[in-house]
Amino acid sequence: MSTSAATPVVAFAPTPPEPEAKTNYLNWNYSWQSWLFTIDHKRIGLLYLMSVTIFFVVGGLAAGLVRVNLMSPTGAILDQDSYNKAFTAHGVVMVFFFLIPAVPGVLGNFFIPMMIGAKDLAFPRLNLASWYVYMIGASLAVWAILVGGIETGWTLYPPYSSRSSHSNVIPGVIGVFIAGFSSIMTGLNIIVTVHKMRAPGMSWGRLPLFVWSLYATSLIQLLATPVLAVTLLMLAAERAFGIGIFDPAMDGDPLLFQHLFWFYSHPAVYIMIIPGMGVVNEIIPCFSRKNIFGYKAMAWSVVGIAVVGFIVWAHHMFLAGLSYYSALLFSLLSMLVAVPSAVKVFNWTATLYKGSITFTAPMLYSLAFIVLFTVGGLTGIFLATLGTDIHLHDTYFVVAHFHFVMVGGMVLAYMAGLHFWWPKITGRMYSDWWARLSAMIILVGFFLTFMPQFVLGYHGMPRRYPNYPEEFQILNILSTAGATVLGFGYLLPGVYLPLSLFFGKKATSNPWSATGLEWTTPSPPTMHNFEKTPIVKCGPYEYAIGVDQTGHTLPAIDDDGMAILGTSAPKGGDTTHVV
């Protein structure tokens, strides 16, 4: 439609009056059937929200067991077998059932159609199916973990997992296999939706960067997950029928499993982190009141990370018996990932520069994300370098590194997104004070948990060992203390977010005065999102001139970064913002 984004607009359409809707997607029907058989992308997003929260708690409890046990050099509460089962439970549940589905399943499902001006995802029934498939897979795996446990570690390396382990490997593997299809379904749905369902005027160059990020994520889900599926299938077949594809005793090659496993599982860490980057891309410009710095560089760098992420997998295997030359090549390629990642960090920083920053809860979470992601990313360079990796491989240094990226990066970005869009999802404002407090507690707890682990790893404490020399005890106790603070920090949103549903004040349609199409709908949105298909006239982050994507003036904001309630528009077509 309108392709004249570059031509300066002198007078904008005034801020529209607060949209009113008596029925919304939440209150049109309260029956349980209307939830379990819903094909509304927003309700499916909420189903995902409930389930990933449950699995986050399960995985968190397992992490608690691991940390408590490590308080003593000989293991405080668990025998060695149970310790193995506890860290495997933590890894499997967090990776496959929380980190991977969290942002695409909850925020992606909910907001991708709204951000591009569509009524729903392209395949609503496939979307519902993806939740059921996820629940079946995750329940099976969690059942396997609870009744007998799996002690192979989440990486499931054969021949231990296929021949030696006496635990529930097959049900666990089948659970992960099934949940993988849910990931593929979500990814496929998002790709087709972004290609085919964009509103008039929503060109690729005007897509919010959250949409770009989830598009890149979906590409990885589509291309990598099937490889994991077939690898797990071979592993299960080997364990069930004793056919020896990966068993050296029968002339199989265990390295082949590692290659195939990491061909999925390395890109999978980008499935986890790229959506987080997308969330932060939305929040930083909003609370800096500035356009994002380098939109195109940001869009292409997520695609770049997705592509380069596919050719670095063997850096997990430097000490597993690779040839020198392939190790050299994979080391070099791994360094390449730093380039698009650095582009993103520099661009966030440049966006913040001279912005009118307000420190709301989503912004604090996002800033914490940038700091922790940077630490996580930079320590990755030590591991991509061949010489230092020999020293650091399979130590707590690695554990701390990927927790900085996965927890410090992805989980904080997910929390940021949840706080940013909570008013839109529920129609209620949470307590900003408590939310900011929780962000600070999580940040402090996080540093206390994982900084000592860098030191432990540097001094040679191997990961996955239940015992350690006594001189490591003080650092381990520090780490466990940090984990306790961290756990308390996570507990707070579990209290004030639900409470906001009952006691929070009603949210306006655009409480942060943000530019995206999702903020032009009532809070909570109506069943079909938009009364009529919106026509997109501007890029996604026109904070500098103060218009949203439909070309309407944004509401004015107060010093706390909140839209001023009850003011429909400061002045119709406020030209003071036009420079």
Next chain:
Amino acid sequence: MSSETHSPVLKHHFDSLDQQRSSEKLGMWMFLVTEVLFFGGLFVAYTAYRMAYPAEFAGVSSKLNVLIAGINTFVLLTSSLTMTLAIRAAQLGQKSGLIRNLLITAALGCTFLGFKAFEYYTDVVEGLVPGKIYAAALASEEHTIPKDLLAEGVSAPRAQLFLSFYYVMTGIHVLHLIIGIGLVSWLLSETFRGNIPPAAYAKVECVSLYWHLVDGIWLFLMPLLYLAGNHTLSQLHF
């Protein structure tokens, strides 16, 4: 245009039939991409071992029944033709032609399965089986790898590795074909109920895309598994 936008085929969240059709097709293509990657993992593993153990792979491959595989290749290729003719019939609104072509397609799929089942049976009779028995059987020298192969110096565990790939790959392919026959049957029932007017021909096209993929994968499996070793004319029997 306006008559098209009110078509009963159009789902509520699409603006036009064109958008709906192209979304459905793109979705199917994306699914096929995942299928290619899925089988790609198997092909990579197969290739790694075939390069490592060429003698064993050629030796056991030459024992497989290449006549049945050849007939099955012909059967499956023909079914792809009738599947494509079904799309044409659906576009033209020829209900009888659509039903005829879908029936032939499903029948050819079943023919393939029948031949394949018979082939598995002959494989078992000839002792070309891997399995749990093997881990123990290999140690006690009671395995069923044909004696003439062992006489040529073929290692039993490696021969078993080839057979593992043979069963895993053809097994997954058979599973895909069964799903394909199920989808064609679903199309048949939709046609009988009058749910496939010309405007909804994309349903047939999406199933056909899947069908061609299953056919195409067989075109890779057939040479990889059956033609890795030499066959003589005297082997061309059931």
